[in-house]
Amino acid sequence: MSFLWYILIGILAGWVAGKIMRGGGFGLVVNLVVGIIGGLLGGWLFGLFGLIPVGSIGSFITSVIGAIVLLWLVSFMQPKQKQ
Incomplete structure (x- = not known):
C-alpha cells in the first residue's frame, strides 16, 4: 500500500x-517520473540543509520542491525560442 501512496504523491x-x-x-507518465525524481532530488537537497520531511505532507512538499528544481534545471538545457 505504501508503494501505491508514493506513486500517487509522485504523480x-x-x-x-x-x-x-x-x-x-505533462501527462500522467511524465508527471510521475518528474515527481519521483523530484522526490529524490528534494530529499537530497533537504538532507544538505539538515531538514527531514515528516509524514505524507512533508513527502509531498519535498517532492514538489524537488520537481520544481528539476524542471528549472531542465529549462536551462532547452534551446531558447525566438519570440
Missing part, C-alpha cells in the same frame, strides 16, 4: 510542479 507532485513552472502538466 501529484509532478502535476503541481508542472502547473507552477509552465502552467500545465
Whole structure:
C-alpha cells in the first residue's frame, strides 16, 4: 500500500510542479517520473540543509520542491525560442 501512496504523491507532485513552472502538466507518465525524481532530488537537497520531511505532507512538499528544481534545471538545457 505504501508503494501505491508514493506513486500517487509522485504523480501529484509532478502535476503541481508542472502547473507552477509552465502552467500545465505533462501527462500522467511524465508527471510521475518528474515527481519521483523530484522526490529524490528534494530529499537530497533537504538532507544538505539538515531538514527531514515528516509524514505524507512533508513527502509531498519535498517532492514538489524537488520537481520544481528539476524542471528549472531542465529549462536551462532547452534551446531558447525566438519570440
